[in-house]
Amino acid sequence: MDVLYFAWMRERIGRSSEQVDTTGMTTARDLVEYLKGQGRGYELAFEKMHAVRVAIDQEVATLDSPIGHAREIAFFPPVTGG
């Protein structure tokens, strides 16, 4: 699955996207738990979970949303446009 990161999450992780094998994972939270184990940058990016937003296939989702048939999952901080 394609995993995307934006804003300071992207900077902390050091990349804007990557491919992750999500076999055996059920929800976005399972993916976060896996990612947190991938290094210090990931730990820092997912340090404050209340500041993490999730989109599955470009639709707003939650950490408990299923990721089973998704093509793309994105993590980003609260939005600040306008």
Next chain:
Amino acid sequence: MFSVTVQSADFDVAAETKALTIANTQIGAVASFIGLVRGSEDSVRSMELEHYPGMTERALEAILAQAQTRWPLDAARIVHRFGRLEPGEQIVLVLTASRHREAALEACAFIMDYLKTQAPFWKKEDGPEGARWVDARESDESATDRWSD
């Protein structure tokens, strides 16, 4: 006509307004909101606007669709810029057109409130102390809440 564009280039408010209304003489009111980069030498010197290509357009289209279910709009347009912007530059344009002013004015405010909390844009400001990501504001969330009924 209902449309959204996410672009790095500047926009021309007069040209956008004309394009929105030219084909429909039933339109009696156009409301607009233009967001500008606020800053100075000792505050914000420039900003970088990041967005989520694809999702941004979908989110903006969804906001326009919601506005259409609440007000009798004849046309609406959102243009939002991304990339590097300097103080005084235009960031966002919202235009709403209707037969009467009330629908146009309310829908314009509604669209901006929703855009602030639902469209995937992130601002990074560069100032005297370096660059920093702008924090989301609680007041923007409550501005969105005022439309729920």
